[in-house]
Amino acid sequence: MRRFADLHLRPDLGDMEQAQRMIAKAAELGYKVIAIPLSISQLDKYKDQLQVLCRERGVDFVSRVDIKPRTSSELTRILRKIRRKVEVVGVICDSKAIARQAAKDRRVDLLNFPADARKRFFDEAEAELASRALASLEIDISPLITLEGPPRIRLLSTLRREVATATDYGVAIVVSSGANEEMLMRRPLEVAALTMLFDMDRAQALDAISKTPMSIVERNREKLSPNFVAPGIRIIKRGNDCP
Secondary structure (H helix, E strand, O other): OOOOEEOOOOOOOOOHHHHHHHHHHHHHHOOOEEEEEEOHHHHHHHHHHHHHHHHHOOOEEEEEEEEOOOOHHHHHHHHHHHOOOOOEEEEEOOOHHHHHHHHHOOOOOEEEOOOOHHHOOOOHHHHHHHHHHOOEEEEEOHHHHHOOHHHHHHHHHHHHHHHHHHHHHOOOEEEEOOOOOHHHOOOHHHHHHHHHHHOOOHHHHHHHOOHHHHHHHHHHHHHHOOOEEEOOEEOOOOOOOOO
């Protein structure tokens, strides 16, 4: 049975009542796992509080930080600082240089691009780097709901090209809501249906809201475990009586 995940739910953390409502709605819509992106400065302030709110609704909370660096060196510095503190790291790629650096860094889980199609830089070179580093392309659904006219048409055209490129290079795709209000939240199967607008088939779409995001979370939780040594190597037992 699939566990549906929304790794990019974006309530206003200055209004914790709104956050609580959106978490409750996510549970009602059928999501079992959600991530609410935090900035580095918000991590200590909100992480535990959000975890409690999610637990009350029977939802698994995933800690996530979104990084929006100005330079490649700033991205590298921030990754060094926070990678061991959160379960998911997303990078907002609003320049080609940032997109390239994020795609080739194995500490980055999700590549997220602006809704403006003219500022999206996911191409063949980006995909090749991401395929080697295991970064996934994250697509937010909410802009497809809020945009109208030419901006929506341009975004759909760009998304079709990005999905085809990601598929050709074996880059995993994660589809998230990107919702910053309740009105933009949709049931998992409705999200899957919307992805057909940019040529994802049903099986690929369902994986993008369940299997793929869950694999990222599980992989990183294993790495954050005190028993983790290296991929495929775990400490099973500690103590003087170990053979």
